[in-house]
Amino acid sequence: MKCSGQTRSLGRNIAGIAVLIAGGLLAAPLCCGAPTDPSQIPSIFKPQSTPANSIFHLSLLVLAITGIIFTVVFSLLVYAVAKFRKRGNDDGREPAQVYGSNQVELAWTVIPILIVVVLFLATARVIRSIQDAPKPAGAIEVIAIGHQFWWEFRYPALGVVTANELHVPVSNPSNPTPTFLTLLSVDTDHSFWVPRLAGKTDLIPNRVNHTWIDPQETGLYLGQCAQYCGTQHAKMLLRVYVDSPEEFSRWVQEQRNPAVNDDAVAEGRRIFETTACVNCHAISGTIADGHFGPDLTHLMSRDTIASGAAPNNHENLRAWIQNPDSIKPGSLMPAMQLSAHDLDALTGYLVTLR
Ligand code: HEC
Numbered sequence: 022m023k024c025s026g027q028t029r030s031l032g033r034n035i036a037g038i039a040v041l042i043a044g045g046l047l048a049a050p051l052c053c054g055a056p057t058d059p060s061q062i063p064s065i066f067k068p069q070s071t072p073a074n075s076i077f078h079l080s081l082l083v084l085a086i087t088g089i090i091f092t093v094v095f096s097l098l099v100y101a102v103a104k105f106r107k108r109g110n111d112d113g114r115e116p117a118q119v120y121g122s123n124q125v126e127l128a129w130t131v132i133p134i135l136i137v138v139v140l141f142l143a144t145a146r147v148i149r150s151i152q153d154a155p156k157p158a159g160a161i162e163v164i165a166i167g168h169q170f171w172w173e174f175r176y177p178a179l180g181v182v183t184a185n186e187l188h189v190p191v192s193n194p195s196n197p198t199p200t201f202l203t204l205l206s207v208d209t210d211h212s213f214w215v216p217r218l219a220g221k222t223d224l225i226p227n228r229v230n231h232t233w234i235d236p237q238e239t240g241l242y243l244g245q246c247a248q249y250c251g252t253q254h255a256k257m258l259l260r261v262y263v264d265s266p267e268e269f270s271r272w273v274q275e276q277r278n279p280a281v282n283d284d285a286v287a288e289g290r291r292i293f294e295t296t297a298c299v300n301c302h303a304i305s306g307t308i309a310d311g312h313f314g315p316d317l318t319h320l321m322s323r324d325t326i327a328s329g330a331a332p333n334n335h336e337n338l339r340a341w342i343q344n345p346d347s348i349k350p351g352s353l354m355p356a357m358q359l360s361a362h363d364l365d366a367l368t369g370y371l372v373t374l375r
């Protein structure tokens with residue numbers, strides 16, 4: 022009685038897990054800032070950049086080989102189950118036993134070794150071609166720094182610092198302008214993964230990693246921190262904007278401008294400068310020079326806040342400053358307990374930071 026109850030609940034658990042996995046796979050591309058545009062679904066099967074493309078072709082080879090193995094093994098299994106099932110006229114005697122066969126032992130040792138060697142060599146070739154890719158003169162250099170739970174992007178040669186939304190120029194194969202990323206972390210392990218542009222590369226404290234992308238079509242590419250890094254790992258999303266060369270230089274120009282200094286929002290600015298905000302955030306031209314949180318100099322040039330967790334608008338900014346946990350539970354920005362009046366003035370100031 023007890024035993025059959027357990028078996029039943031085990032069966033239910035397995036069914037439940039299967040439903041969860043299937044549901045997760047279906048829902049994954051739809052959650053969090055829902056890419057309604059199918060071109061934004063972060064699929065490894067629609068590569069748009071050389072590293073992603075080589076990984077895509079490698080994955081087809083691996084899928085083909087493992088698909089053949091699966092088909093052969095499963096067919097043999099079905100054949101054996103059907104052919105040797107217990108029949109009504111079974112005499113109950115033990116079938117003939119086979120002990121050792123050099124041919125069979127050799128076959129199932131040598132064939133898997135050959136398969137593994139093929140997979141290993143194919144993978145090593147792709148890793149090498151990505152890691153040893155020469156850096157052309159037109160390459161853009163970006164330092165990406167992982168933070169719990171957001172991304173800092175620095176363009177040292179261009180004098181730009183931004184967060185969460187990476188802008189890169191489209192790369193034309195005849196005149197390549199790839200983006201080479203140096204990956205660092207200030208706290209724990211993170212992983213940079215924009216499936217349509219490149220494979221995952223980890224950001225590890227006290228280690229310098231590299232990756233590169235050369236997207237060949239403009240548009241928005243979505244990604245996600247792919248290494249569990251703490252409570253809000255799931256809302257550490259990545260947005261890569263691939264701009265035309267003109268759009269990209271306009272964006273760089275705008276990012277290099279000093280912060281807007283509008284006298285109409287002087288009160289909000291004063292509140293910002295006299296609150297702990299300045300210890301964690303930087304705004305050029307003010308006393309704020311903190312680096313624990315995102316640079317806010319051009320906050321409003323970004324479409325989202327908190328690493329893609331919410332659209333960037335007046336309402337969400339106010340809600341965020343009032344209580345970051347309402348948008349991103351577990352984020353490392355404290356709720357500052359400001360009065361409604363101060364909140365309004367402060368939000369009024371932030372929305373001028375174009
Ligand atoms: C203890 C450090 C700390 C303090 C103090 C702090 N913040 Fe933050 N802030 C952060 C961190 C960390 C993030 C990133 C949170 C995330 O995305 O997980 C953040 C994110 C933000 C963002 C979203 C930026 C973006 O582009 O995603 C805004 C806006 C912001 N803070 C405004 C403020 C204001 C205004 C104050 C003062 C009332 C303030 N912060 C005080 C640490 C701090």
Ligand SMILES: [Cu+2]
Pocket residue numbers: 167168169170210211212246247248249250254257
């Ligand atoms: Cu992370």
